[in-house]
Amino acid sequence: MVSAWETWVRRLVTRRPGVPAPAVAEATDPAGTRLVGAPEPVSRLLVVRPDTVALLTAAGTDPQLRRPGDLLVPPLLSPGAPPVTARAVSTAAVDLDVTVTDLLTFDGHAVDRAVLGVLVQLDDRDWYAELLELAAGHADDLEEYLLAAVHRELTTAVRGAVRMNRLADLQRLTLAAVLQDRWLPARLGAGTLRCLRTRVQRVRWPGEDEPTVPVRPPPAPAAPEPPPQPTGPDQSVPAGST
Numbered sequence: 159m160v161s162a163w164e165t166w167v168r169r170l171v172t173r174r175p176g177v178p179a180p181a182v183a184e185a186t187d188p189a190g191t192r193l194v195g196a197p198e199p200v201s202r203l204l205v206v207r208p209d210t211v212a213l214l215t216a217a218g219t220d221p222q223l224r225r226p227g228d229l230l231v232p233p234l235l236s237p238g239a240p241p242v243t244a245r246a247v248s249t250a251a252v253d254l255d256v257t258v259t260d261l262l263t264f265d266g267h268a269v270d271r272a273v274l275g276v277l278v279q280l281d282d283r284d285w286y287a288e289l290l291e292l293a294a295g296h297a298d299d300l301e302e303y304l305l306a307a308v309h310r311e312l313t314t315a316v317r318g319a320v321r322m323n324r325l326a327d328l329q330r331l332t333l334a335a336v337l338q339d340r341w342l343p344a345r346l347g348a349g350t351l352r353c354l355r356t357r358v359q360r361v362r363w364p365g366e367d368e369p370t371v372p373v374r375p376p377p378a379p380a381a382p383e384p385p386p387q388p389t390g391p392d393q394s395v396p397a398g399s400t
Contacts, residue, residue, distance in 0.1 A: 193280075193351075194301035195246035204230040209250040211286060211294055213300070216240045223286055223291040231263055246301065247289065251279045256309055258316045267325040270362040272316055272333060276308070277355040278346055288350040304347040312356075315341045325364065334358040 195210075206212045207225065210222040216233075217240045224230060226249075233239035241302040254276045261269035279287060296303040320328065328336060334357060346353050 192301060193248055193252055193278075193304055195248075197243045197245050197298075200230050200232050200242040200244050201233055201234070204244065206230065207246065210246040211280075211296070213240055213245045213247050213289070215243045215245075215293070215297045221232050221290055221297060223290060243297075243298070244295060245302075247278050247280060249282070251277050253277055254308060255359070256312050258309075258313050259307060261317055261320040263320055263325045263326045263328065264322055267364050269325075269364065272364075273359045274312060274316070274351060274360045275314070275355075275357045275359050276310070276346070278351040279354055280354045281345060286290055286350075288348065292348055292350055304350065307326055307348045308346045308351070311343055328364065332358070333361055353361075366374070 194213075198204075199320070200214070204212075206224050208226045210226060212228070212230060214222045214224060214230070219240070230242075230244060233242055256274045256276055258274065259271045259273055261272065263269065280286065293300055316333075316337065318331070319336050319339075323331075323336055337356065337358065342353065342356050344353055344378060
């Protein structure tokens with residue numbers, strides 16, 4: 159069951175569709191591009207797929223990582239070992255859409271929202287040390303935790319940039335140029351993700367209405383058929399008459 163917190167996170171930070179979720183073996187998740195795949199019990203021999211690392215968790219042990227091509231051996235072949243769960247974490251670049259709301263300019267104008275497109279990639283410094291540290295406390299909700307951290311960090315950056323500028327300057331320079339100046343963090347997701355690219359996709363400025371879908375007017379009613387005319391005596395000309 160999806161919690162209210164997970165629903166809130168997924169509404170504000172969404173993944174671009176089109177690329178299967180990472181999986182340790184051949185099974186794929188059709189939910190779209192993901193940072194972390196669904197948990198899979200290591201109950202058979204598995205091979206870590208390209209562009210992923212496998213995060214292994216078991217009761218009473220620290221999380222471990224395996225590289226692409228590594229073989230995962232089920233604990234059935236290791237007597238006394240606890241059950242192991244694997245989660246594939248994408249090492250490829252992943253596109254996220256982040257919605258930031260409730261912005262206020264330096265001169266007191268409320269900006270309803272800004273939507274940013276962010277390209278992130280797992281940071282491999284020190285063999286993914288930040289990821290392992292984070293997984294120690296958030297293995298079960300790792301992706302939701304990362305997405306919430308990305309949203310929190312970008313919200314802080316965008317709100318700070320808007321708060322320090324007047325509305326006219328933001329519209330003249332564009333929010334994208336202001337953010338690129340010094341506001342965007344180089345790493346996101348509590349330090350686990352490198353920010354490769356950020357672009358402002360749309361901003362709803364003061365006075366702009368929510369876009370609406372045009373409604374086609376209903377068709378005009380059909381004209382009523384004329385009433386039947388009364389008929390008189392048969393005035394047809396008999397065949398052969400002149």
